[in-house]
Amino acid sequence: MHIQRTVYRDDHEMLRESARRFFERECVPRQAAWDAAGQVDRETWLKAGREGLLCLTVPTEYGGGGGDFGHSAVLIEELHRAGISGWSLGVHSDIVAPYIVRLGTEEQKRKWLPDICAGKTVLAVAMTEPGSGSDLKSIRTSAVRDGDEWVINGSKTFISNGLQCDMVAVVCKTDPAAGAKGCSIIMVEANREGFRRGRKLEKVGQSAADTSELFFDNVRVPVGNLLGEENKGFMHLMEELPQERLVIAVYSAAKLERMLELTLEYVKERKAFNQTVWDFQNSKFKLADIKAQATAVRLMVDYYLGEHMRRRLTLQEAAIAKLFATETLCKCIDDMVQLHGGYGYMLEYPIARAFVDMRVTRIFGGTSEVLRELIARQL
Known part of the structure; x- marks a missing residue:
């Protein structure tokens, strides 16, 4: 049973369809080449700009999407659902571009933002x-x-x-x-x-x-x-940190749900000792626990996402969202690697890829230890 999500509007869900098509068409086939090159090619940045998938919250008069953070969140979810790894789209669109929108002079915005939104200037x-x-x-x-x-x-x-x-x-x-x-x-x-x-x-x-x-x-x-x-740089940074941390929580929730889907498919097909891996009680119990934890993460992240769209998300709440989502994600991924057996250690399997790609979520954007310290100050 899927959770009925109420945080998004129809215009958000329309974006989801076009974003999903873009990532599956333009990015999934290029992932191996990006891994080998150590970077995403510039043509993909430009294509994303042409399709209006960069800087979704930047006002339209500067070339942006003119949307709200819900549009950004949908894009982030679809990027991670597709299994795209290593494209720092969020840094460009959801961290640096908003600094310019909020803090920039009119001259700076008109000079810089159109090329940023088009993918010609990478941030x-x-x-x-x-x-x-x-x-x-x-x-x-x-x-x-x-x-x-x-x-x-x-x-x-x-x-x-x-x-x-x-x-x-x-x-x-x-x-x-x-x-x-x-x-x-x-x-x-x-x-x-x-x-x-x-x-x-x-x-x-x-x-x-x-x-x-x-x-x-x-x-x-x-x-x-x-x-x-x-x-006033430190103060400016503190004002933007809640969104940066929420971005990480948003894609952690999406990644956890997607890895659970793929793991369920795997264990129900994989045979061991004349039965499927799913037939063992240990597998069912592990996956029941992961489902419960994924549901808790989803409900929390959607609540804080709604708060941020109403401009009410606090520094402490963003820290709670990132801490709980990333710690839960990494623990659950480790359990799902185990359920894949030896194949869970093979990078051709999405769960192994997630195991190495998602470990950094507990470090960047504020380490889990720094977040605990921040949360504790308010207790």
């Missing part, structure tokens, strides 16, 4: 540094004002879309003495002198994700590239 966000991890207060990349320019020096790591981004939202220290209150967000175009990409980082999973290091060596950008207010 990345550079927060994490080699020594700081999740601790944004410890950022050392500096931006010093020199006349009508910022001069940026420093390095970043674990940057999604790092190898092919055309523009990066860089979190810099503009007032080193002020700690977290001395950070700013500055947009840096990748063709600026002194900007350099490091190596592609070899990850456990998500081979097609072009995750890399970035280096800034006296990179000069106009003062007009400052996004939002000077020294």
